[in-house]
Amino acid sequence: MKDIRILAIESSCDETAAAVVVNGREALSNVINSQIAVHTLYGGVVPEIASRAHIQNINPVIRAALDEAHMTLEDIDAVAVTYGPGLVGSLLVGVAEAKALAWATGKPLIGVHHIEGHIAANYIASKDLKPPFAALVVSGGHTHLVMVQDYDRFEIIGRTRDDAAGEAFDKVARAVGLGYPGGPKIDKEAKNGNPHAIEFPIAHIDGAPYDFSFSGIKSAVLNYLNEAKMKGETVNRADLVASFQQAVVTTLVSHSMQLVCERHLDKLVIAGGVSANSALRKAMKEACDEQGVAFYCPPLILCTDNAAMIGSAAYYEYCKGHFAGWDLNAVPNLKLGERA
Numbered sequence: 001m002k003d004i005r006i007l008a009i010e011s012s013c014d015e016t017a018a019a020v021v022v023n024g025r026e027a028l029s030n031v032i033n034s035q036i037a038v039h040t041l042y043g044g045v046v047p048e049i050a051s052r053a054h055i056q057n058i059n060p061v062i063r064a065a066l067d068e069a070h071m072t073l074e075d076i077d078a079v080a081v082t083y084g085p086g087l088v089g090s091l092l093v094g095v096a097e098a099k100a101l102a103w104a105t106g107k108p109l110i111g112v113h114h115i116e117g118h119i120a121a122n123y124i125a126s127k128d129l130k131p132p133f134a135a136l137v138v139s140g141g142h143t144h145l146v147m148v149q150d151y152d153r154f155e156i157i158g159r160t161r162d163d164a165a166g167e168a169f170d171k172v173a174r175a176v177g178l179g180y181p182g183g184p185k186i187d188k189e190a191k192n193g194n195p196h197a198i199e200f201p202i203a204h205i206d207g208a209p210y211d212f213s214f215s216g217i218k219s220a221v222l223n224y225l226n227e228a229k230m231k232g233e234t235v236n237r238a239d240l241v242a243s244f245q246q247a248v249v250t251t252l253v254s255h256s257m258q259l260v261c262e263r264h265l266d267k268l269v270i271a272g273g274v275s276a277n278s279a280l281r282k283a284m285k286e287a288c289d290e291q292g293v294a295f296y297c298p299p300l301i302l303c304t305d306n307a308a309m310i311g312s313a314a315y316y317e318y319c320k321g322h323f324a325g326w327d328l329n330a331v332p333n334l335k336l337g338e339r340a
């Protein structure tokens with residue numbers, strides 16, 4: 001069978017990315033232009049600035065992705081793009097670019113769901129991985145526990161009721177003065193702290209054992225800081241963030257393992273920016289080993305936003321003949337499993 005080479009574009013938040021992916025499993029290039037430096041000045045992503053930066057970066061990033069793969073647009077079989085969920089202005093830059101390229105070259109256009117992309121990062125990392133499996137998707141905007149029944153069939157088992165896991169990391173990092181982006185900074189600082197120094201509450205939601213809630217832990221950290229300030233006590237920041245991280249990781253692991261055990265599954269996948277967290281990777285691996293469950297997590301570069309994961313998810317859409325029309329639009333609140 002002929003190789004299918006997909007040029008993929010990702011611009012849903014603050015990374016402008018392009019990649020060339022073969023048969024959904026091999027990334028010939030994976031170029032990422034991160035805007036972290038510019039957003040750090042403001043303590044978080046400023047949507048208007050993100051859109052403008054995407055416009056400036058997108059053509060050079062695509063050119064670099066093609067060059068690195070030693071290809072021209074002629075060699076590509078389809079153009080894929082993230083069309084939701086995400087920041088509308090950011091998504092629109094990628095969608096408009098992908099449509100223009102597909103139209104000009106006469107190649108098919110494929111719209112990809114950002115979260116399906118995060119899950120698909122594991123197909124590049126682990127060539128033997130096939131559905132069905134359980135997936136914990138933890139990013140800056142999403143916390144979903146998902147049954148991946150097939151490459152294009154998803155059953156949402158649990159979700160966050162308030163903050164996403166990554167959002168909680170980012171807010172706590174800001175509160176303790178670590179700044180943006182919070183996740184990697186807390187991960188690093190926590191290595192110097194005692195994760196059992198402070199017992200933070202782990203929320204359980206009555207009647208929804210697989211749902212998550214992270215606003216309680218975030219508030220508990222803020223209360224702890226305020227109380228210490230009122231009493232004039234100094235806070236051991238490493239202990240504080242290590243204990244916060246421990247509480248979040250414990251919840252993520254226990255929910256995921258409950259699903260795996262209840263459904264007698266043999267594979268668990270983690271995905272999304274927070275799956276780069278070293279404590280989560282370690283704890284989840286240990287829990288899976290204990291239960292005899294195969295554990296999959298992408299390398300760090302495929303955990304946070306990238307276009308290789310979009311090219312992988314797009315391949316399975318291509319195989320099913322799911323192509324987008326010229327009316328493809330950005331859908332900021334696109335639901336998992338929903339198609340435009």
Ligand code: KG4
Nearest residue numbers: 139140141166183184273274276277304305
């Ligand atoms: O998947 P992603 O790059 O973008 C979204 O789709 O949201 O995820 C970004 C999120 C941010 O909240 C960031 O703080 C978090 O992932 N993150 C981490 C780590 N690296 C990134 N959280 C915890 N530990 C990390 N090492």
Ligand code: ZN
Nearest residue numbers: 139273304305
């Ligand atoms: Zn993401």
